[in-house]
Amino acid sequence: MNRLTKPDLSVTIAGIRMKNPVLTASGTFGYGREYAPYFDLQEIGALVTKGISLKPMAGNPPPRICETPSGMLNAIGLQNVGVEAFLRDKLPYLAELGIPVIVNVLGHSLKEYAEVASRLDGQRGIAALEINISCPNVAQGGLAFGADPRLAARVVSRVRAVTRLPLITKLTPQVSDIGCIARAAEEAGSDALSLINTIPGMAVDIHTRRSRLGRINGGLSGPAIKPVALRLVYQAVQAVSIPVIGLGGIRTAEDALEFLIVGARAVQVGTANFIRPRACLEIIQGLRNFLMSRGINRIENVIGTIRP
Amino acid sequence: MNRLTKPDLSVTIAGIRMKNPVLTASGTFGYGREYAPYFDLQEIGALVTKGISLKPMAGNPPPRICETPSGMLNAIGLQNVGVEAFLRDKLPYLAELGIPVIVNVLGHSLKEYAEVASRLDGQRGIAALEINISCPNVAQGGLAFGADPRLAARVVSRVRAVTRLPLITKLTPQVSDIGCIARAAEEAGSDALSLINTIPGMAVDIHTRRSRLGRINGGLSGPAIKPVALRLVYQAVQAVSIPVIGLGGIRTAEDALEFLIVGARAVQVGTANFIRPRACLEIIQGLRNFLMSRGINRIENVIGTIRP
């Protein structure tokens, strides 16, 4: 290959063509506009919104974040504007960006998932839904929907029934057997998977003897979780035939390449956006440089190339 | 309390009295002797040995370790001298130390666990067994024994049947519901629990496209995992009435205090020993200073004092 030709970074996932495999992770990129001062949002492969529920949610009392070694805990508490305000105030801006917009959907009951999804169905400017099954299941004592393969499947089928939008199921890492959950989501009609969501964690202030967060539990994200995420993504890729989007602790193109090499067809960037607002852009450029320096002409030729 | 009096750090777990709640974590303290040049081993609360199997195990090919953000992956592969050589070459030294010695037991089948345990039963100098149920279950495709509550319970009852030594079951973090596994171990006759073992993880060399370890999977340990460990320990404490020993990423007395405050009755120190060979000693001194500076006369008065 001519080393001067720009390599082809594009990938297609669940029928959505993206000009490169770098997406923003839900809840770390606001509703998109917050990052517009820092770079041209059209550069990213796709944008995933903050999780949207049926009604607006106020979220948890502060403190909501706390730093841990190479990571952070958050207890935002799913604060969001609710689906109506999202459609009215946020979607019009996103729809004009010219990149695929994926809406992260949350619910505290099967019914809520379905209601949010059906409200989003058929709206101009939405390319796909990402179903966040890490939400606490109020009916089952707060354990995540995603902790049980049967329940995970039920969430996916309920949503599948009310929309023709491509569905990406976002898995929680806190499970005994990720392959089992991954297959359940696939069989229930998910078009793709994304993982991992944050790992439940906690931190205590030894002086006050209280949680360092407004809630006991938070979600751990950032570089600290990358090895765990990479292993789960690798296992999910082995388990299913639908595409897998990998995330968890990605900061650099090298990190992204690890996920692509184990078989993820795209990656999402989360916590890194807080630190370097152009992190996605830097990762895209880094992927391009990697391919060029090795004379590889398509990113597809890197995906799943792990050697034994 | 008179601030000059030395506070009482002692705890009793599964009938074993320890002069302080700081134990070494299995696999990070060799067979004890390796640390003798650095400090007086009698200072630690109890010593937990490397995991012992029925036959000697050669372990995995190198590389066996790899650094990750605030953590490390290891794929030692359960290398150990085997129970016979342990009794012959290692135990005599340990038995003379005058501190409780806990032997970490591993197996690839229910039978192997029982055989190792019965061989250790009745040997002078062994205070308790710690059953490592994170071992891959060969009969069930390599998923850990500890991933399934019924299987975990079977391991514990099998061991319970062949020894009168106190049993500590060491739980793996990669489960959907730690409370469920914790209760299963308790009901099967475990006298205490310890958690967490390493979190399965992976790292890839993007240049060679191979795992950075001699195996695909490794176990993540070190400060990176502390928030996850703390949350699981807290949940286990809520779930059972037997004592819980907390570990995962502990480096300092402050870290240890977090675990004690959420209800652990003792802690184990792992990866930190590699970095500062006197880490256990420093933590013990730090606990003492913490109590003295606050006029608390017993470490017991700190355990489980988390406030809502």
Added chain:
Amino acid sequence: MFFQELPLKKIEMMGPEVCRLGFASREIAGKARPGQFLMIKPQAWAEPLLPRPISIHRVQGGMVELLVRVVGEGTRRISSMRPGEILEVKGPLGRGFQVDPQKVPLLVAGGMGAAPLLFLAEKLSRSGARKKNRAPVLFIGGRTKKEILALKEFRQAGLKVLAATEDGSFGERGLVTDRLRDYLEAQSAESALYACGPVGMLKAVAALALKEGLPCQVSLEERMACGMGACLGCAVARKQEEGPGYAKVCQDGPVFEAGEIVWDE
């Protein structure tokens, strides 16, 4: 808003705990307004992970100055940087002070709260708010004399300074809010309050303002990850039309009308 990687031009310790640092950025200097802040971090991915929110202390030409108190690992790392090393800087961020030119500005600073207020003071002095009898007043307090910062600069900006320290080592013994109370009881000019400092102090200032019927803006702090409205990490309870909810300190603030805030949380 910019994200820039800039060499430190100067950095000096002002006593054991506080350092002053400066770098050149026409872009940031050009857009900055008093009360706004920056997210800063020594370059390269390392521990601690997240950038730290620091107020803009001063802008002179294209130079931006910050005042940082070392309270933990992040500020320790920042304070141990050397000139020439690269600082990652995001900003200017947030909503600054909205000055009412009709009123006598009363600035109330507790400890590090002096940092953003100097920028405000120098802006006021440049914009000619220094008219007779309308000169801004600075109420400044701290535990001890060492905590009273940037006094010379405040005076040079033409502010009348009323100080208090808890141990009496500088100014009157007591709290800065004691001095403010005395002052407010004695005078009658139409004034407006601009306060920055520990939350306890801000709460007391807000109560005084309410009692006297004076407009009052306070600059709040909260743990931040992004500083730009994206993570929802920096929540503060605010009275809202729809009932109480959470505002984002980084975007809706850090400067709020004292009356908006739910102070008892």
Added chain:
Amino acid sequence: MFFQELPLKKIEMMGPEVCRLGFASREIAGKARPGQFLMIKPQAWAEPLLPRPISIHRVQGGMVELLVRVVGEGTRRISSMRPGEILEVKGPLGRGFQVDPQKVPLLVAGGMGAAPLLFLAEKLSRSGARKKNRAPVLFIGGRTKKEILALKEFRQAGLKVLAATEDGSFGERGLVTDRLRDYLEAQSAESALYACGPVGMLKAVAALALKEGLPCQVSLEERMACGMGACLGCAVARKQEEGPGYAKVCQDGPVFEAGEIVWDE
């Protein structure tokens, strides 16, 4: 074995990639033997987490010197320390070279392999191995002249130096093992090999030694966490009575008899 926290006495860059540093420790200096190493780390818990294994380069009085090539984050951090900053040091660790006083010592250094061999050379010279015709010989190689380290010191220790670089910028063009082969073919004195360098070089040296029937000790490298035999992280395949198994580089080595090692793994 000691674990000490010691202020750096000196540190200097020797070109862009290699730095030499020194600290004072009577304890470590007193116990150290050529071929042994230390685990070192800048003080305080921080990234990277683990200490780094570095050979003892030189011991002079109570001073210990190390030579560190910057290859990644850990060595970068070490090399950017300043005098007075605290280094955590564990050691001396491992099994060093076992010198046979009856044989002419042939030292074979590739790149950073020169680091521990200088300690050996200076020990040999002090112990009077410098008798006529039995002076130790140093074979030293690298890619380019810049990779040839500590030449002056080796000469001062009385070693005859035979050098090779891949690009011919110093000594003969070629590999250090080419020079060793030529030498061995030409001479007949009873000699013993002590080699340190990249694994490919060591393998070639071991093959030469086997062919010539010479005793040969090699110093190996492997990733280490503890350096003290506790983690079992530093495995190298070794021929053992019970069949092949793994030895610990940190404790059973880093110096091994070339014949013990399973070279094809």
